[in-house]
Amino acid sequence: MILSESKTETRLQGIGVSPGIAIGPAERLGRTLEEPEHLTIDRSRIESEKARLSLALVATREQILELQQEISSSEGESHSAIFDAHLLILEDSSVLNEVLRITETQLRSIEWAYYSVVKRYIDSLRKIADPYLRERAVDIEDVAKRVLKNLRYSGTNGEDGRVLQPGTRIILAHDLTPSDTVSLDRTKVHGFATEIGSPTSHTAIMARSLNIPAVVALHEISEAFSSGDIVLIDGYHGLVILNPTPSTLAGYETIIEREKSILHELEPLKHQETLTSDRKKIVLSANIEFIEELAGVAEQGAEGVGLYRTEFFYLSRKELRSETNQALNYRKVAEATRPHGVIIRTLDIGGDKLCPELFENPEPNPFLGWRGIRLSLDQPEDFRIQLRAILRASAHGKVRLMFPFISTLEELQGARSQLELAKEELRSSGIPFDEKIEVGAMIEIPSAVMIADHLAKEVDFFSIGTNDLIQYTTAVDRVNDRVAHLYQPFHPSVIGMIRETVDAAHRNGIWCGICGEAASDILMAPIWVGLGVDELSVGASQLLKARLAISRLDSATCRKMTDKLRDCGTSTSVRKQSLEMAEKFYPELIL
Ligand code: PEP
Numbered sequence: 001m002i003l004s005e006s007k008t009e010t011r012l013q014g015i016g017v018s019p020g021i022a023i024g025p026a027e028r029l030g031r032t033l034e035e036p037e038h039l040t041i042d043r044s045r046i047e048s049e050k051a052r053l054s055l056a057l058v059a060t061r062e063q064i065l066e067l068q069q070e071i072s073s074s075e076g077e078s079h080s081a082i083f084d085a086h087l088l089i090l091e092d093s094s095v096l097n098e099v100l101r102i103t104e105t106q107l108r109s110i111e112w113a114y115y116s117v118v119k120r121y122i123d124s125l126r127k128i129a130d131p132y133l134r135e136r137a138v139d140i141e142d143v144a145k146r147v148l149k150n151l152r153y154s155g156t157n158g159e160d161g162r163v164l165q166p167g168t169r170i171i172l173a174h175d176l177t178p179s180d181t182v183s184l185d186r187t188k189v190h191g192f193a194t195e196i197g198s199p200t201s202h203t204a205i206m207a208r209s210l211n212i213p214a215v216v217a218l219h220e221i222s223e224a225f226s227s228g229d230i231v232l233i234d235g236y237h238g239l240v241i242l243n244p245t246p247s248t249l250a251g252y253e254t255i256i257e258r259e260k261s262i263l264h265e266l267e268p269l270k271h272q273e274t275l276t277s278d279r280k281k282i283v284l285s286a287n288i289e290f291i292e293e294l295a296g297v298a299e300q301g302a303e304g305v306g307l308y309r310t311e312f313f314y315l316s317r318k319e320l321r322s323e324t325n326q327a328l329n330y331r332k333v334a335e336a337t338r339p340h341g342v343i344i345r346t347l348d349i350g351g352d353k354l355c356p357e358l359f360e361n362p363e364p365n366p367f368l369g370w371r372g373i374r375l376s377l378d379q380p381e382d383f384r385i386q387l388r389a390i391l392r393a394s395a396h397g398k399v400r401l402m403f404p405f406i407s408t409l410e411e412l413q414g415a416r417s418q419l420e421l422a423k424e425e426l427r428s429s430g431i432p433f434d435e436k437i438e439v440g441a442m443i444e445i446p447s448a449v450m451i452a453d454h455l456a457k458e459v460d461f462f463s464i465g466t467n468d469l470i471q472y473t474t475a476v477d478r479v480n481d482r483v484a485h486l487y488q489p490f491h492p493s494v495i496g497m498i499r500e501t502v503d504a505a506h507r508n509g510i511w512c513g514i515c516g517e518a519a520s521d522i523l524m525a526p527i528w529v530g531l532g533v534d535e536l537s538v539g540a541s542q543l544l545k546a547r548l549a550i551s552r553l554d555s556a557t558c559r560k561m562t563d564k565l566r567d568c569g570t571s572t573s574v575r576k577q578s579l580e581m582a583e584k585f586y587p588e589l590i591l
């Protein structure tokens, strides 16, 4: 990586949503075809520009063929035919000749020449009345995006001749939806920065579980950065630094070293039980969105998976949605999490996790709309496909099942009836499953808290989804950074809701966990111990820190503190009391 000394360092402040430091070349993701820099080249560069185009075309061809093969083997040849059309577009000689002519005669960079030719085709296709031809504009755009992306990573880029490292990059975008994130190459993305977003948006959650430093709510990002700029992401402090100077980089070395030494201290805690200092057990499991995370989760010593969010797998590719494919995926998780097991949550589509086929018309308030169990109960056939797939996986490990977004007792009873039907369907086909599979309800809506005693009689456990419980209790949209300061996990009303839920669970003889992001917040650990929470399902990167924090806490002292919280009227006063305990018992973990 060549850092340009002449460029000035620029700092942007946002909200850090996933801790860690990442440095690398930026890649700006545009929703539409993004116009590259309008660069003029020296005549001596014409041949090397042409060579870059050839390389990018070869790389694009390979990627398209790979995709075609993947889709053809999973979905059949007819579905992969679209990629033949993409190959034809890629190799269209009239387009390529025109691109080369512009570079040769007008001395424009090959990116700009390619962009300008393709953009003209797209614009004229979009004006045609015939919907079929209009649709082709999408295909051309798709191919062009790939070519331009490959051009960015082939050899030099731009007039300064800077060499970009292939494979490592920091993604900069206006926004990343969960489905955008699903389709990124997760092995190559080292950091995220987006203009909008908040700590509990699903993109932020995914960044944390993939251990990718991320910063959101950076309003000026589009103007400040270009693809290829060197960028530093400081996920601890919510900072994004463009063109960091050598002295800035040296300062960050110290933070990276400190983080390494904490990790070293945590190492012996892997594969230990999680016990308070007075030996009260709390199960510490991990949240996952993708099965690729399983190895990391086990590495961190998680006691199983406390929340498998199945919608990301489901949304990533349509052809994965068959009962067999879902069952295979869940089976892998069940086998990998032995002996502790996994809690598989049925689909929680809706809110910020939209499925394009199901949401043709946008809803006025997606977070208050057709989401989670509401959607599942309205599509019982599809719901039972997933229930049968989960049940089938239960024959291969310890599988628990839970329903998201429960707001009424009838919904929970309806979901249980569908589960009974799904069991009956498997029995009549002679397919084995765990007859005693445990079933839980997510408590993430205030109406569910208020009827928790009734809900508890229907299930084996509760899992509190604080991400939503905070948003619905405080009327603060979890993805709206404008009101992010009002999204307060320490709000006394939120703590009260959690207290009610845990007490109702225990009154009815069932256990209660927390699987929202607040479970991972080590500043809240004294509250969870004091309230008597039985399980915490956390982001893998926070697991050992949570284990250390809990091991230093005594449940009676924590209980005294949480009793005093009843008198608090503000988040600040609740936070202060919990922070005091954290600073006293595990100061080294407070950055
Ligand atoms: C939650 O709401 O806290 C939760 C765990 O579910 P999700 O973040 O997927 O809505």
Ligand code: MG
Binding pocket: 404, 444, 465, 467, 468
């Ligand atoms: Mg939720």
